[in-house]
Amino acid sequence: MASEGRFNQQRYEREPARRVFAAELREATYHFKDGEDEKSPAYVLLPTGERCNRIFIIGSMTQKEKRGDQNVFYNFRVADPTGIFFVSASSYQQEAMQQVSRIEPPAFVAVVGKPNVYEAPDGRIFVSVRAESVTVVEKEMRDSWILDAAESTLKRIERFDQSADTALTQEHYPGVNLDLYRRMAYEALRQIQI
Amino acid sequence: MATDAPVEMYMDLSEVAERISQKFKSQSVEVDATFVENKLRILVDQFGVNLNEAEKTVSENIAKEHGLESAPRQTLEQREIGTLLPGEWVMIEGKVVGLSNPVSPTIKQTGVIADATGAIQFTAWARANAPLLEMGQSYRIESVVVDEYRGVPKLNFHAGTTITPLEENITFLPQVTNVADLRPGVACLRVKMVQEWEPRHERIFQTGLVGDETGTVSFTTWKGDDAPRLEVGMVYNIFYAPVGEYQGRPQVTLNGATCVPDEDAEMEVGTGGxxxxxxxxxxxxxxxxxxxxxxxxxxxxxxxxxxxxxxxxxxxxxxxxxxxxxxxxxxxxxxxxxxxxxxxxxxxxxxxxxxxxxxxxxxxxxxxxxxxxxxxxxxxxxxxxxxxxxxxxxxxxxxVAFDKDRHTELLNLLGGEADGE
The missing domain is CATH 2.40.50.140 (Nucleic acid-binding proteins)
Known part of the structure; x- marks a missing residue:
């Protein structure tokens, strides 16, 4: 009579999409896998002390570039008030790629995607975003996203000492200046014109 | 005697001995059941004392030996069903208000027994040899254990439980619970059938959402003779439905519950979500x-x-x-x-x-x-x-529209503190 056991099994839990400003994501250099498995989720550690496997951003698509012949992919830039996100959509993300092909910059776009840290041959570290979905949205949504990202940044700063990733953050970003990120969020908010 | 204790005949000495031993255990006195059984046997077999009297006598003697003022009463103090807690060893009087098909052959009967204060599910194990209870009949149930199964309090009839039909039926009005106040156990509801969902298992007869002014709750009815079907939009008085918990939320099972449609009733279902x-x-x-x-x-x-x-x-x-x-x-x-x-x-x-x-x-x-x-x-x-x-x-x-107030608030939070440093 009671619920069947098979319905109580722990289900796969989707990774939440973190809200992060471009200026913070650019500083994220440490990435890791949670587990040995090939399918274990990969994370980028944000300097304000939170791991992210997925992010959600809204900004202006400024440049779009189609690359490749056999395997077509798009690189494009999304600007927020603090800087630029470098985003890509390849044939591995068919749907995102087709969405991007239809968008002409400049346009406000919402991007759901996975952050990626890679090292250039000259040793410089880059962060890019592999898009899962790209849609055109209104300016009001962009403004709402800035509020959201500012609030998320503030929350991360406030629980910097008590987060699950505190030790990891202190190890990999020693002496991180949290006030910098607080000011970044504040400046982003000030750019919203009402 | 014969009319008073029709059930006693089924019980043998060892069951009574076990019960006495348990009663003293509840008073933190360990009494060996075999020792008790020997005492009982002497009284019953050699002196022709009936089992009831023998039980009293042996209990009182043991109480004296252990310096207790009185034996734990054979009929423990009668308790209100609405106040029972898991782990208690109690006596209740109640009326059978629901019977459902046992899910396993090791169970003889399952159902719901109620008094004016509340209702509780019961399980009669096959090996306990309890008599089959009848719907609508009132009983006194002595030496019964309140157990907990998946967060739901339940009565377990075991070998030492005495069940006596009452000559006069108990009368009371069922207490209706608001959906927002549902807790695991048994509840009476007055609800509207809101939505029917696709069954997610072949054993499910019907599943969906019912609700009242205070909120909504999902329900499941498993296939069986006791499965009522609800009609979307209809208001029902549901009597004594088992309430369980599924992933942290209450869920109602309708098997064994009585569902009476109220054809003329209108109800505004609250969101509660x-x-x-x-x-x-x-x-x-x-x-x-x-x-x-x-x-x-x-x-x-x-x-x-x-x-x-x-x-x-x-x-x-x-x-x-x-x-x-x-x-x-x-x-x-x-x-x-x-x-x-x-x-x-x-x-x-x-x-x-x-x-x-x-x-x-x-x-x-x-x-x-x-x-x-x-x-x-x-x-x-x-x-x-x-x-x-x-x-x-x-x-x-x-x-979601752009929230100006949140904007101002965040500017104050982020700017204000930064300036202060």
Whole structure:
């Protein structure tokens, strides 16, 4: 009579999409896998002390570039008030790629995607975003996203000492200046014109 | 004597001995059951004392030996059913208000017994040799243990439990519980049938949502002779339904409960659900226009080739519109399910228009799917609905407007503190 056991099994839990400003994501250099498995989720550690496997951003698509012949992919830039996100959509993300092909910059776009840290041959570290979905949205949504990202940044700063990733953050970003990120969020908010 | 204790005959000495031993144990006195049984045997077999008297005598003697003022009363103090707690060893008087089919051969009977203060489920184990209880009859039940099974208090009739039918039936009015106040146990409800869902298991007879002014709760009825069917939109008085918990939320089972439709009643069902705000970050497969199996009570989603997993090809399907997506607040990704009315309201696309698109567009049903994606993806929405465990069933959904107050507040929070440093 009671619920069947098979319905109580722990289900796969989707990774939440973190809200992060471009200026913070650019500083994220440490990435890791949670587990040995090939399918274990990969994370980028944000300097304000939170791991992210997925992010959600809204900004202006400024440049779009189609690359490749056999395997077509798009690189494009999304600007927020603090800087630029470098985003890509390849044939591995068919749907995102087709969405991007239809968008002409400049346009406000919402991007759901996975952050990626890679090292250039000259040793410089880059962060890019592999898009899962790209849609055109209104300016009001962009403004709402800035509020959201500012609030998320503030929350991360406030629980910097008590987060699950505190030790990891202190190890990999020693002496991180949290006030910098607080000011970044504040400046982003000030750019919203009402 | 013969009329008073028809059940006693079934009990043998060792059961009574066990009961006495247990009673003293509840007073922190360890008494060996074999020792008790020997004392009983002497009285019953050699001196012709009836078992009831023997029990009293032996109990009192043991109490004296251990310096207790009195033996734990043979008939423990009668308790109100509404106040029973797990772990207690009690005596109750109540009326059988529900019987359901046992789920296993090791169980002789299951049901619900109630008094004016509340109701509780009971289980009579086959090996306990308890008599079969009759619906509507009142009983005194002595030496019964209150157990807990999956958070639900239950009475367990064991070998030492004495069950005596009462000559006069207890009369009382059932206490109706508000949906918002439901806790695991047994409850009487006055609710409207709100929604019927696709059964997610072949043993399920009917599943869906019922609600009253204070909120909604999901229910499940398993297949069986005791399965009532509810009709959407109808108000029911439901008497003594077992309430369990599924993934942290109450869930009502209707097997064994009495469901009486109130044909003339109107009821405004309260929302009672939670509000979630976030961005839609995924619209999954199975969203948009779907085809449902037309076989009565099936309602399953058909494949593109109109194949129902149970009823095979069904070309006489009916169309439906829904969204299965993810609403993400940055901390948690919530699975959401929007049914037709909600989708129509929030996207402005009606089922009729969607079907027309699906039938005429070269892309078919995909056209609608991508259209919904373009409308919803990457945007902020407030969704109100009920958490069904791993999915929120959205009842209302509206876009989030730019929040000026939050803007000002955040500027103060971030700017104010930075200036102070």
């Amino acid at each position: 939670m509000t979630y705000q976030g961005a839609i970050v995924n619209i999954g497969p199975g969203s948009g226009v779907i085809k449902r199996c037309p076989v009565e009570g099936c309602n399953r989603v058909l494949s593109r080739m109109n194949y129902c997993p149970v009823h095979e090809m069904q070309n006489d399907f009916r169309y439906d519109l829904r969204i299965k997506g993810v609403l993400d607040d940055g901390e948690k990704a919530h699975n959401i399910l929007m049914q037709r009315e909600v989708v129509e309201t929030v996207t402005g696309v009606t089922l009729e228009q969607a079907v027309e698109t699906a039938e005429n567009s070269p892309m078919g049903m995909d056209d609608v799917f991508y259209r919904l994606k373009d409308t919803m993806m990457g945007r902020y929405f407030t969704c109100m609905g009920n958490d069904l465990g791993d999915t929120i069933l959205v009842r209302e959904c509206s876009p």
